[in-house]
Amino acid sequence: MFAHVDINNCYVSCETLFNPTLKGRVVVVLSNNDGCVIARSNEAKAAGIKMGDAEFMVRQRLKELDAVIFSSNYALYADMSARMMNNLARYTYMLMVYSIDEAFLALANLKTDLEKHVAMISKNVMRDTGLSITIGIGPTMALAKLANKAAKKQKRDYLVLDTADKIYQTIKDFPIEDVWGVGRQYYDKLTELDIKTAEDFRQMKPETVRQYMTVQGWRLHQELWGKPCNVIKDIADRSKGIESSQSFNTYQTELEMIEEAAAMHAATVAIKLRQQKSMALQLTIYLRTNKHNIKHDQHYPSITVKVPFAINSTHELTKICIQGLRAIYEPGYNYLKTGIRATGIIPAGEVQYNLFSDYDNSKQLALSNLMDEINDRYGRGKLRIAAEGYEKTWKMKQEFLSKQYTTDWQDIIVTK
Structure with a gap:
C-alpha cells in the first residue's frame, strides 16, 4: 500500500x-x-x-x-514543509518528497487497521507541526493520489482504498482531468474518445491506451487497476534537473545588475546540488524580456555550457554562469528575468575524471561546505561570494511579506 x-x-x-x-x-x-x-x-x-x-x-x-x-x-514555507516531512518519515521505511507540500509514503503490508493508522498519522502531524493534511491510501501511487483528491472533494481528512469495491465506488464518477498524469494533451485525446471518468479510462483496452498515450498512459492504466508500475524513490529525481530563476521587480538594462542575479541563482543551484549529494555536467543560462509588453523589443537568449567535470561548487558554477551570461547579453533590451538550470545530474560519488588531467575540486568543495555551515547557523545569504553583490536593487517585489517566524532570530514569536 x-x-x-x-x-x-x-x-x-x-x-x-x-x-x-x-x-x-x-x-x-x-x-x-x-x-x-x-x-x-x-x-x-x-x-x-x-x-x-x-x-x-x-x-x-x-x-x-x-x-x-x-x-x-x-523561507517559512520550506521550513514548515521540512518539519512535516521529518514527521511523516517516522511512519514509513521510505519517503519520497514530491513537492514542497506533497509526499508519498511506502506502507508495505502493514498488519494493522489502515483506517486507524491513517487517522493517527493525521492527528500526530497536526499535533507536532500545526499543519492540517489530507491523506490518500491505495495499492498504487496513482490510486493513492486519486484517493487524496477524492478525500478533499468529500471534505474528509483521509480516504483508504483497500478493496476493489472502494476503488470502483471512488473512480466511477471521478473526472478524468483530475487523474494524476492526465495533462492537457492527454485530456484532449481522451475527450475525443468520449472518456470522461477514471472508470471510463480504466475500461479502455491496454493496447488502445498505449496507442494514444504511450507507455506513461499504459502505466497509469495499470495503476488504476491496482497494479503498481511506479516506485517510491528515496533519492531526488535527477532526470528533471535543478533550476533557479526569478523575475526582477523592475526592468534591468545594466549587465552588472543582471550578473548579480545570475550569481545568486548559481549559488542556489549549487546548494541544491550539494543537499541532494549530486553534481551537474551541464548548465543553461537564459535571459527573458517581458513578452506581454509589446512596446518593448523582445529578446530570449540562452546558452548551454557543458562542463569538463561534474561540479557542485558555488564558485565554479558562478564563474561559468557569469561567463555564459556575458556571452548572451545584448545592450538595449529591457530584461525582466534571468535563470540558471543544471542538467546532466549525477550522484556526487560517480564523477568520471580524466586520466590525463590533474583536476581536483576538493578545495572548492571544502570552501562551499564551510559556507553552507556558516549560512546554516547564521541565516541563508549571510556569507556569499562578491559576485552576488551587496545591495540587491533588482530583487523581487514583496510588499506583503510576513515574518520569518522559524528561520530568523529577530522574528521568532515571544510569549509572556
Missing part, C-alpha cells in the same frame, strides 16, 4: 499557523513580484478568487472582501 500526503492550502496554512486571527478570513498568497494568486484560503475559493488570477485584476475584489494578502514567504 502507498500513501499520498499533502498540506491543505499549504502557503495559507503556514501563514495562518503563526497568525490564528486569519482563520475564517479571505486570505491569498501571491507569486514572485506579487504578480498573481498562487494560494487561497477556503473562504477565498468560495468567494470566487481563482488560482492564477492576476493581482491587479482582483485587487478591487480583494479589497471588497477585506482580504489579507501575503507575498510568497519561501
